[in-house]
Amino acid sequence: MxxxxxxxxxxxxxxxxxxxxxxxxxxxxxxxxxxxxxxxxxxxxxxxxxxxxxxxxxxxxxxxxxxxxxxxxxxxxxxxxxxxxxxxxxxxxxxxxxxxxxxxxxxxxxxxxxxxxxxxxxxxxxxxxxxxxxxxxxxxxxxxxxxxxxxxxxxxxxxxxxxxxxxxEPWEKIGPTESYSGREGYLYVYHKKPVASNWSKYFCIFHKDNKQFQMIHYSPGKSTDFTTENYKFQYCTKKTLDPTIERRFCFEVYLEGKPLPMVMQAQSAQDFNEWTSVLDGKDPVIIVLLD
Structure with a gap:
């Protein structure tokens, strides 16, 4: 001791x-x-x-x-x-x-x-x-x-x-390599409500090989649980037919399980072109009924 x-x-x-x-x-x-x-x-x-x-x-x-x-x-x-x-x-x-x-x-x-x-x-x-x-x-x-x-x-x-x-590098081109068959980036999604409609920011990921479209809600300065919404992509149109929407760079995405198309907004003309290109966006078909 x-x-x-x-x-x-x-x-x-x-x-x-x-x-x-x-x-x-x-x-x-x-x-x-x-x-x-x-x-x-x-x-x-x-x-x-x-x-x-x-x-x-x-x-x-x-x-x-x-x-x-x-x-x-x-x-x-x-x-x-x-x-x-x-x-x-x-x-x-x-x-x-x-x-x-x-x-x-x-x-x-x-x-x-x-x-x-x-x-x-x-x-x-x-x-x-x-x-x-x-x-x-x-x-x-x-x-x-x-x-x-x-x-x-x-x-x-x-x-x-x-x-x-x-x-x-132009900011729109910052992302996956050219060998990546899909696209990911931030998009604004239009939520139409009876009282007041709003736009929400999402980080979206599209896998072209299996047509999977993933969405993660983004809110700066707030705690986010990073819950991923998974959908099966159907098709895309390059314009929205909603007369109440006057924003630029908007397109519509049709997802399985969604009764109505989702209106999305890219962040620039270049971003819009790249999203609609990878989604094989088509011009909307307008049917005119004649008497």
Whole structure:
């Protein structure tokens, strides 16, 4: 008992106390990095951008000739939002990487120092050997600073290259590769109600090989359960015959199990053309009855 108590006192004086201030400083630095990530500001920016898109798409078709400047501003807003999104994601990932590297690496170095002390005190070393070995095994990739620095720099360069390529690419073309037989992206869906009708934003996925059409409701700034609505696609018309709808880029999708067609709105002329192309959209047939 006396030898064990002496070992604990020795560890406290010569192992724990010298690194206590160092660990506190590391924790304070990590906390500052996480506080530097403005999550609420990014959510607010997402809501503002979605609001701008909805106002732009809500403009009537007969006003399109007057919206040349608005379309240019909308494109600038899209690129600014993409840049903000990449910066936010990069900050989150960099903070998490520093947690793994700065904090865990220093803790592992401390554990290895403590392991050297336990070698000179066989009883304490035997009691802690399994815990120390498990920690070393779990962190064997992290404690190599050169390997981590190389991986971190490669990941950072890849994110920068991806960000630049996305900003240079027209936003409508950002999506699956050409070999993908289908399409996915955001569409606005018209819900007609007796009192007041409204438009809701959905993330839609169409699989052309099996005619599956999936819809996931999207609401920025609110908790979403990501419930997926699955339908069997039937056919599509390039225009809507509803006289009450004056929005641009609208088309109708006929889904199995839906008694009426669903009116959907793309986010641009290019987006409209690509959706109606992959859905094999046809011009609506108008039947005129003559007396």
């Amino acid at each position: 006396k030898a064990s108590r002496f070992c604990h006192i020795y560890v406290n004086l010569f192992a724990f106390q010298p690194v206590q201030a160092f660990i506190s400083s590391e924790l304070s630095t990590l906390r500052s990095e996480f506080l530097d990530i403005d999550a609420k500001g990014y959510v607010k920016e997402s809501i503002n951008f979605t609001s701008k898109v909805e106002k732009f798409l809500a403009s009537k078709q007969k006003e399109s000739c007057l919206l040349g400047g608005s379309e240019e501003q909308m494109e600038k807003d899209r690129k600014a939002y993409m840049s903000t999104s990449f910066n936010y994601i990069s900050k989150v990932q960099e903070a998490e990487d520093h947690v793994k590297f700065d904090f865990i690496r220093n803790m592992c170095l401390f554990m290895h120092t403590l392991r050297g002390f336990y070698r000179s005190a066989l009883l304490c070393y035997d009691n802690a050997q399994k815990t120390i070995d498990d920690a070393s095994l779990a962190s064997q990739e992290i404690i190599n600073p050169h390997k981590f620095e190389q991986s971190f720099n490669e990941s950072k360069d890849a994110k920068a290259n991806l960000k630049n390529s996305v900003l240079l």
